[in-house]
Amino acid sequence: xxxxxxxxxxxxxxxxxxxxxxxxxxxxxxxxxRARRSYDLSIACLGLNRTQWRIIGxxxxxxxxxxxxxxxxxxxxxATIGQAVIALCKRGVTxxxxxxxxxxxxxxxxxxxxxxxxxxxxxxxxTLHEALWVGFETDEKAVLxxxxxxxxxxxxxxxxxxx
Numbered sequence: 001x002x003x004x005x006x007x008x009x010x011x012x013x014x015x016x017x018x019x020x021x022x023x024x025x026x027x028x029x030x031x032x033x034r035a036r037r038s039y040d041l042s043i044a045c046l047g048l049n050r051t052q053w054r055i056i057g058x059x060x061x062x063x064x065x066x067x068x069x070x071x072x073x074x075x076x077x078x079a080t081i082g083q084a085v086i087a088l089c090k091r092g093v094t095x096x097x098x099x100x101x102x103x104x105x106x107x108x109x110x111x112x113x114x115x116x117x118x119x120x121x122x123x124x125x126x127t128l129h130e131a132l133w134v135g136f137e138t139d140e141k142a143v144l145x146x147x148x149x150x151x152x153x154x155x156x157x158x159x160x161x162x163x
Contacts, residue, residue: 043120046117055085066107068105093113
């Protein structure tokens with residue numbers, strides 16, 4: 001068929017293919033991505049990469065995770081987590097121990113040296129929060145937290161490849 005014979009279509013408004021709910025998810029993703037990038041930049045002077053600081057953050061919340069559980073939670077390959085854990089061990093802030101329940105599994109534990117790193121990580125996080133929460137009242141943040149918790153609970157009911 002020649003170009004002149006092609007029917008021309010009326011241009012469609014492609015923006016209508018995206019719902020307001022989609023826009024909310026894109027916005028949440030953008031906020032998360034930009035916050036991670038900002039934090040990456042603020043701690044680069046500490047010699048930590050994103051995977052390493054995410055491991056530290058996760059272990060601060062759940063200290064009994066194994067290396068495999070960390071990989072699953074962070075949605076990263078086991079080898080990537082393994083390299084990051086080795087780097088944290090060389091730095092002296094973590095150590096790997098065989099899990100008491102299964103000698104084939106690595107348990108990641110903090111050493112006392114983490115206490116010298118935590119204040120620097122805290123300062124970087126506080127600086128990010130200070131910029132992020134400008135103009136927000138405490139009660140607004142509490143409502144947002146509650147709404148995000150509800151969203152998270154709803155998502156936890158949907159089967160995923162991570163389960």
